[in-house]
Amino acid sequence: MNTLDQPLGQLARQIPGATAVFFAYRLDFCNGGKQTLREATAYKALDAEAIAAELDALIGQPETENWDRAPSGALIEHILTRYHEYHRQQLPQLIHLAARVESVHRGHPECPAGLADHLEQMFAELERHMQKEEEILFPMIMRGMSAMARAPVAMMRHEHHDHVQALQQINKLTRNLTLPNGACNTWYALYLGLATLERDLEEHIHLENNLLFERIDGLGGL
Template sequence: MTSALIDQTLGSLACSIPGATRVFHQYKLDFCCGGDQSLRDSAIRRGLDAEQIARLLESLEPASGDETDWRGEPAQVLIDYILERFHERHREQLPELIRLASRVEQVHGGRPGCPNGLAEHLWHMQQELESHMCKEEHILFPLLRQGFPAPQVQGPISVMRFEHDQHGAALARLAALTDDITAPENACNTWRALYRGLEELRRDLMLHIHLENNILFADAPANA
């Protein structure tokens, strides 16, 4: 079975194996924007042992109730979950992260490792995410809820996929600014709180994109 897993895409594995996303986070494998890449190819790019990761996936035991198999759910149900779990959450996360980043830069801007420029980057992420989520809420999601045929939804889906790639690039820039979201040993409490929040944002945004790219958009309009 290990060899079979190696040749499956990260997106497919994230959908079919409860707990796989935790493993992918651990190994920093992009299962959202890079969900169409095989485990083998993704591991090679990062210099990782694909067979070791596959064996770990095989050994997973689902955590209690923390993951749902969304592939068999109607589009309306998944859309409601995305709106509540991710759209609302991102709108809560980013203003506080921007405030914390500004504080850290003001107080520690001259110290090695200070993420100078992070507050501005998060502000741009907030603007792009808000625009993206509004398009989904007012254009794409209503079309999917009403079961419009493929020619009418594929245009908006293509735009959303393109913007997801931009969000992935923004996460890569965030990682570059923060030493992969690793606080210095002597970082203050505000700095550590900021990085805990950034890690949560990264995990949430990657899962958000995964559910849309690899399930909602992949099945549209069949699961409407």
């Protein structure tokens, strides 16, 4: 396989651990999944050959679950339990931590002012998005209504783009999650949780955009 000329989304599907590599280099394998590794690394001025070597080293390693081959019903159940339920737990916790940091450290030049409000808005939009998937899109897919599901899928893809932009705004507010010298435990816990949120949400979007929704676009079955 010529790793350099494969789309990021395909590499994320086929190579166990590839998403961790993409996350480390901040390569967008969710909404930018159709870009090849060569194109994505050129845009960010990264060493394409070195990253390709990292990915090649992962090929053949065992994986816990190959969601690319899993039935759509099992994939949907995994998305619901691993991501939908978890986002509903992690966002309120992060909002609380952000509000506390902003309150205690409002005079600090590196305080992430406006972060709590941004997270609240992000949570509200994500909650509406997940409800639409749970109440409309996922039941359609489970009933084999692939043709009718195409329009909702297009809308969900658009909203995924908005979610990624919301993650980018978090990085702007936090200077890419850079902790100041002497940061308190609450500040540390906040940025650690935000890093987990970014990784989880990107993995969540990848499973939908590059696996589940690709089946609908191709009118694949369960």
